[in-house]
Structure formats: structure tokens, C-alpha cells
Amino acid sequence: MPELPEVETTCRGIAPHVVNKIVQAVVVRQPQLRWPVPANLAEQVVGQKLLGVTRRGKYLVxxxxxxxxxxxxxxSGNLRVVARREDPGYHDHVDIDFGAQCVLRLNDPRRFGAVLWTSAPLLEHELLAHLGPEPLEALFDADYLYQRSRKRKLAIKAFIMDSKVVVGVGNIYANEALHAAGIRPTRAAGTVSRAAMERLVSEIKQVLARAIEQGGTTLKDFVGGDGKPGYFQQQLLVYGRQGQPCRGCKKPLKEVRLGQRSTVYCTSCQR
DNA sequence: CAGCGCCCCTGCCCGC
DNA sequence: TGCGGGCAGGGGCGCT
Incomplete structure (x- = not known):
């Protein structure tokens, strides 16, 4: 479900409700997520004030x-602020209870999500230490992407989805950005020209920024931290549109599988 | 090291 | 209607 815009939407949605509040209780109904939820999570945070909610890549911090x-x-996860009296439902695995009608609730049917605790300096955490730049920050530019891609043989789509290269570009937006930039997803990263990299960086930033503005892409059941659905889905130009006409040239969009992920592009507009 | 495929898990959709 | 197979927005990890 969530790509970076959905995580950012969640971050913005929950922050006003929970920041500066004190954790009253932690309820873990299902500790078996991507990694086990730490058994001592409650004792780490109960009684403490939540000082801030930020995001690094797709990790909420x-x-x-x-x-x-x-x-x-x-x-498949979502994190919402709910009233304490709202009974937990199926797949509501973790509650962070701030009292006063304010519970942060993680629901995650597939359990690929994670809830972890680190008392070491944040950026030293192994999951964060080797992440590439944020796509919406200035550090991520054509120079950077061009330099890093030289001599790389893997497909450009897999390259931009590698979180060590740049964080937060998931399958939907990788498909969309490559289409907008006119680059074939299967092309070896090292053969993408400097000019094409300029377009690609620009399109990645634009597609992510627009999706954030609109509250993320709602596929199936995504809802932001406030429980409202996102509205970006209606603007997807290639993702999920295989066989349908390219909005540019009207030729049917082709679908291939790249690293076990659905990849859709126009054989005419993307080279 | 780079690159690729495999999983973790549930739900849903499709075809038989 | 029931069931098996395939697929889904992520991404760490192990193998070659």
C-alpha cells in the first residue's frame, strides 16, 4: 500500500493529534510483524512524552x-488516530495509547510492517544508516543520480527503487516517473543519458510532490492518519493501465515483470 | 560488490 | 459455489 506520499500523509495526519502527548499504555496484540515487536516496547515509552513525528524514507520516526x-x-499497513473507545478490529496489531480519546493504532493485514525501538543515535540504526537521499531534497539531483548510475547494469527502474540510491520511490511512482521522463524501465541504468537523468529526477520529484498534495494514492483501502482516502490514483498514467492506450500516443501500454514487480510502459514514448 | 530472486503474510480476483 | 493459483503498494537477505 504505502509509498512515500502515503507515509508522508500519515506523518502529517497523525502529528497534530499525538505530539506533546504522554504515552499511557502500549498494547501489542500481534508481535509477529516483519520483525518481532520488542517485548519491552511498553516500558521504553510509557510515561514519556512524544516529542515529534518525522519520516526517513518510508520509516515513520x-x-x-x-x-x-x-x-x-x-x-498493507496503516497508522491511524482513533478514539480509545473504538474497539480494535481484525489486524489491529499495535496501539500506542495517549489517553483522552487518542490512540495511535497500527493495522496491517499482511504484517510486512514493523514497530521497532532504538535508543542509539537514530541515524546509526542499521535500517537507516545506509539509506540514500530523500527524493524531495536538494541532495537528490541529476548530478548525483547520473554519477551513481555509471557502469551500473541493472534496469533503471530497479535502480531508482533501490533505497541505497534514493529512498521512497516505490513501484507505482517508479512506473509513473519513468513514463513522464520518456525512459524505458528496462534500460540499463548506466546507459541513461545525462539529459534523461535530468528529466527523471525532475519527474520523480513532481510525481511524489503531487501525490503528497493529494493525500497519497488510494489503492484498495489506503487511508491517511486522519482516516481519509487519498485521491492521486485517478491521475496514474501507466500503473495498472496495461493494454490501455498511452495518453500520449494512444498505443496500448505494455506490461513486463521486472524483479517480480509489475512494470508498465509505452514502447513508443519510452526509449 | 553487483545483481537477482526469494521470502515474510493475508486478501482478493480469476479461471476452472 | 468451491478451490487452487497468481498477484498485490516493501524491502531485507542470502545466494551466485
């Missing part, structure tokens, strides 16, 4: 005085 709680939504 909840900052406390003594450390950070990392939350990843995996493929």
Missing part, C-alpha cells in the same frame, strides 16, 4: 527523550 520508535507500514 517517533521521537522520545530516550530514543526513537520506528514504524514501517510495509505493503
Amino acid at each position: 517517533l521521537r522520545f527523550a530516550t530514543g526513537h520508535m520506528l514504524v514501517h507500514l510495509g505493503m
Whole structure:
């Protein structure tokens, strides 16, 4: 479900409700997520004030005085603020209870998500230490992507989806950005021209920024931190449109499988 | 090291 | 209607 815009939407949606509130209780109904939820999570945070909610890649970072709680939504997770009286449902695995009608609730049917705790300096955490730049920050530019891609033989789509290269570009937006930039997803990263990299960086930034503005892409059941669906889905030009006409040239869009992921492109507009 | 495929898991959709 | 197979937005990890 969530790509970077969905995680950012969640971050913005929950922050006003939970920041500066004190954790009253932690309820773990299902500890078996991507990694086990730490057994001592409650004792780490109960009684502590949540100082801030940020995002690094697709990891949500909840900052406390003594450390950070990392939350990843995996493929099917969502994190919402609910009233305490709202009974937990199926797949509601973890509650962070702030009292006063305010519970942060993780729901994740596939359980690819994670809830972790680290008291070491945040950026030293192994899951964050080797991440590439944020796609919407200035550090991510054509120079950077061009230099890093030289001599790389893997497909450009897999390259931009590698979180060590740049974080937060998931399958949907990789498909969309490559289409907008006129680059064939299967092309070896090292053969993409400098000019094409300029377009690609620009399109990645644009597609992510637009999706964030609109509250993310709702596929199936995504809802942001406030429970509202996103509206970006209606603007997808290639993802899920295989066989349908390219909006540019009207030729049917082709679908191939790249690294076990659905890859859709126009054989005429993308070279 | 780079690159590729395999999983973790549930739900849903499709074809038989 | 029931069931098996394939696929789904992520991404760490192990193998070659």
C-alpha cells in the first residue's frame, strides 16, 4: 500500500493529534510483524512524552527523550488516530495509547510492517544508516543520480527503487516517473543519458510532490492518519493501465515483470 | 560488490 | 459455489 506520499500523509495526519502527548499504555496484540515487536516496547515509552513525528524514507520516526520508535507500514499497513473507545478490529496489531480519546493504532493485514525501538543515535540504526537521499531534497539531483548510475547494469527502474540510491520511490511512482521522463524501465541504468537523468529526477520529484498534495494514492483501502482516502490514483498514467492506450500516443501500454514487480510502459514514448 | 530472486503474510480476483 | 493459483503498494537477505 504505502509509498512515500502515503507515509508522508500519515506523518502529517497523525502529528497534530499525538505530539506533546504522554504515552499511557502500549498494547501489542500481534508481535509477529516483519520483525518481532520488542517485548519491552511498553516500558521504553510509557510515561514519556512524544516529542515529534518525522519520516526517513518510508520509516515513520517517533521521537522520545530516550530514543526513537520506528514504524514501517510495509505493503498493507496503516497508522491511524482513533478514539480509545473504538474497539480494535481484525489486524489491529499495535496501539500506542495517549489517553483522552487518542490512540495511535497500527493495522496491517499482511504484517510486512514493523514497530521497532532504538535508543542509539537514530541515524546509526542499521535500517537507516545506509539509506540514500530523500527524493524531495536538494541532495537528490541529476548530478548525483547520473554519477551513481555509471557502469551500473541493472534496469533503471530497479535502480531508482533501490533505497541505497534514493529512498521512497516505490513501484507505482517508479512506473509513473519513468513514463513522464520518456525512459524505458528496462534500460540499463548506466546507459541513461545525462539529459534523461535530468528529466527523471525532475519527474520523480513532481510525481511524489503531487501525490503528497493529494493525500497519497488510494489503492484498495489506503487511508491517511486522519482516516481519509487519498485521491492521486485517478491521475496514474501507466500503473495498472496495461493494454490501455498511452495518453500520449494512444498505443496500448505494455506490461513486463521486472524483479517480480509489475512494470508498465509505452514502447513508443519510452526509449 | 553487483545483481537477482526469494521470502515474510493475508486478501482478493480469476479461471476452472 | 468451491478451490487452487497468481498477484498485490516493501524491502531485507542470502545466494551466485
